[in-house]
Amino acid sequence: MSEGLVKHSEEFTKQITTVLPGIHCAIGYGLANSILIEGNDGNIIIDTLESRESAEEVKKDFDKISSKSILAIIYTHNHGDHIFGAGVFANENTKIYSHSKTLEILDKTMNLVQPITFQRASRQFGTYLNKQTGHINCGIGSFLNYNQNNHRAYLPPTDTFNENSFELNIAGRQFVLYYAPGETDDHIVIYMPKENVLFAADNIYKSFPNIYAIRGTTTRDPLQWISSLDLMRNFHVEYLIPSHTKPIVGKNEIYQTLTFYRDAIQFVHDQTIRFINKGLTPDEIIGNKLIELPPKLKQHPYLQEFYGTVNWSIRAIFDRYLGWFSGKTSDLNVDSPKIRAENLIQFGGGTKQVFEKAQLAFKEEKYQWALELIEALTLFHEDLNLEELNEFHSLILEKLASLEISANGRNWYLTKSLEVKGFIQIKPSEKQMIETVFKSSIQNCLKVLSVNFNYQKAKEQNLLIFFHFNDTNEKYSIEIRNSIVDMQDDWNDKMMLPNLIIEIKTENIWKQVLSRSKTPVEALDNEDICIKNQQGEDYPEGILEFIQFLLLFTP
Template sequence: MLGGLAVAGVATTLIAACNDDSNGGASGGGGGPVKTDNSVKGATEATKAANQKLLDTLPFNDKSDFEDAKRGLIARPDTLTIKDANGNVVWDLEEYKKYIADDKPAPDTVNPSLWRMTQLNMQYGLFEVVKDRIYQVRGYDLSNITFIKGDTGWIVIDPVVSAETAKAALDLANEKLGPRPVVAVVHSHSHIDHYGGVRGVVNQADVDSGKVKIIAPVNFVEDVISENVIAGNAMSRRAVYMFGALLPRNAQGGVGAGLGQTNSTGTAGMIIPTDIIDHTGQKMTIDGVEMEFQYTPGTEAPTEMNTFFPQFKAMWMAENTTNTMHNLLTLRGAQVRDGLVWAKFIDETIRRYGPNTEVKFQSHHWPRWGNANIIDYWKRQRDLYKYTHDQSVRMMNNGLVGSEIAEEITLPPELNNFWPDRGYYGTLKHNSRAVYQRYMGWYDANPSDLDDLPPEPAAKKYVEYMGGEGAVLDKAKKDFDAGNYRWTATVLKQVVFANPDNTDAKNLLADSYEQLGYQAESGPWRSIYLQGAYELRNGVPDTGGLDSASPDTVRAMPPDMLFDYLAVRLNGQKATGKNLTMNVNFKDINKEYGLTVENAVLNYAPAPVPNANATVTLDKATLDDIQLGNLKLEDAIAQNKVTIDGNRGSFDEFMGLLDTFPFWFNIVTP
């Protein structure tokens, strides 16, 4: 039972998830960018025309965002490459600086609006947000790290993904502003780019002694662990697509993730919070700095909070408003977010904190200054999510399904032409489908879709009905030449799934994905298309992958979550007809659980099963070491760190029922 956990990567947490997402927000993984692919093509005339049309449509002459993104710059290093203790590069902005600059127009292979956002995200360094009190280091990771100057020390907000990048940012602040100890860390929400670097700015001993506070919203730890445990393997594989981790850094590859450039790949950790925020209006004063929290659960993350600084008339918006449309459904996979709830919390921000706010800042992108400017921005961000929700539901109630809503919905000009509402991360198309999914689920009510064939057998019949592979390819080439890439992507998928050995079909499908990527305004959409093209041409990678179950995350995971994860690893076909019982006794935390396998299902309870087939006794700390790969199960048994009483054969049989998930499963081929 225990040995397989390290192999499967239990408690997989996206080096992200922005992120989101993100948890993610944001993540990458996969072992670093691939080498340049010689089969990559340039932009077609159709792609050039599509990008030019957007260039002619949007207000590119408005340079106010560039002024805000550069405002308050104190210092930046000439080069920005950050390494870990072993000399491995964990963050390298130089990869992007080779081809991205303010004075360079968008290449033909990059959507000009995404290029503009990338130029803005490349404004890196130490910035002053509120004179002598609030500072940010930007461009050192996917997210920003914020430093609030207290009477004696720093209050740090959202210390990025990795300890190495967080430490580099703190070193820059101390060098330019004078050294100060960190007295508190505030985590706005449960995505790794907002807490992962905490050990780069504080140490556990100072937290344990009470010298440093760790402040987070209620259920922070639970959400950190749970959001990516059960479906973590699939999410992680899909995150490789979403964040473009394997794409080369050039104008035909990865140019940015929308929220920032990409994720760092250093050491991610977590420290259990010392202080919990559970309601709006809750106040704290730390080192002379007054903070009032707005608790906003169910918005961009399951648990999230904004922070108002009344002394500075400054509102920290976490990731609830950024300078892009965010995701109602992150493309790596997650539960659908509620656009209506999100809009209501932004409206609460306007009403409760708007009258006294002169600057708003957040965990991605750059601040805004001036009360009227901020209120206008908040209203348009609020109405972006409410419009998406309301109009999607309106069309749903008129009988449209998700794909039809995505094709029909458009933003009014006052939202569409507002730069912070553009779809650099989320998009109107997939967010509207997320609204449909939230209310209606996967089924679109058409009986043909109730029990439709899966992709591979359906593809074979489609190709047969369309006259065979050759006929489809001939027609697809004509549509490709006409710039109908969405259609060629749809029809060529059928040929590839009917016959994955058809190289011509895979190459033309890759060409189609590539042009769609070049036209995409969303960083994740671009990455998904280009990663798909890469795998069609070169095959699925077989090395690397995410190794993001940090020791802190694993040690924080309670046994209940472990057993929930074991339950989804149980192979139902293998377990058919089995009847096994087992007790697991954790000595150090004085808890015992009873596990039962019957009806091809694993159930557990916080009480032993009478007359169980076997009893496993160990410390939770030993289990953690096994999960982390620090200790093999066989060695733990030999060292008496794990004892198995009763029928050892039942234990071995149970282990044999558990699947080990492959990371590099196929996506663009069957």
């Protein structure tokens, strides 16, 4: 089924498309498009790609069109492929606009779950794949140019709005920014009334919508998405420019495409709810093929399942309304994967017999069942040839990839195959982790401690530490109690007395300690960090206590 994806790659041929005089769309430089809008005394950029490296390549070609200063950047939403190249385009006077929710979401998530989202996004987008290992495209773009060798050039928004619409006049160009939640809760679309152009961001692209992303997201609200598509239809624009895939030209073509797109989302949403109310689980709905797009929707070029899929959407919609519990009683308290694997292998007659059954399942083209058996054997393989097991595991994954129409699913299978063979290990580089820390606010650097807290090491101890950053005069408290970390802004005399007061010369020093580019001992020796007691007096004896505190946040 990957033939469709191969043909789909034509959508992402690297090019600068001039949609209208002064409006240029860069396609195929990375996962998303970046848009250059020329103004009288400067230029405007909409979305900035996923890395410094991608942005630098686009900027070279944009500069050939116009080398005027970038007066403004507009973020359509918080996804990394739209914001991580901003520093390449911006100068000290550049304004960066977004919805207020964009900054809220980034503040909460940018470094909170970085290790796992890096790994899962790498699998979904196939960032470790190349032509030799099967990479074709990413369903909505050429490739995600962000792996362990890339760098972020993210800059936070300077100007945000929280109304439903916001007007901007920049360099003789008029924009109206509309809040239009869809693929994300902070989504905006951008209307240029004089030019009759609508920038659609990720609310439409030439693939079935990704109501749930397997890289790991909350389910996108289908009803919000439909409402935003209705808003977009009502503009009756002549030009629609998405942030992924090519622009659409012509009022009727745009209106009809948006209509089909919103109708497909509503169809899957409504029919899923219909079967939910009959008491069916996602496995039953999908396994019995109860929801399939009607021919008119299924055949539409913008509804091919190259990115999102109907089946993943069914699962996501179920989860959005009813949560993780399927309603099947045995799902209430499932055994651990290891116990389930042990029971499965015992039921199958032992590891060698189960391996033979997996091989038979493969011959019978029962690839999903073969994969389930092999995944069980990976936990109990003492009696098997591990190299042979991994080779067969990889073969199953590659076969499933060949049958997968979604680039996301295909990339996941092929990337997992490389991991099984031991060819790759996916994790952010040390340099990227450091970059994340230094791009974060000091408040977020302290907040993230709570999700890195090893409560077993703490052994139920109670501890209160005050932090004071001399350069900004910011104060924070961190209290360990009941096996949690409670970080609070500021501290005052009404609080109980702390075990330690940590005086830090600059926020940058603390970021160096957190990122391990400077050891706590070095910082203490240089008097970049000073330890004080409850009365605010120098307390050299507290150094060991401080080091022990930091060790509570290591694996």
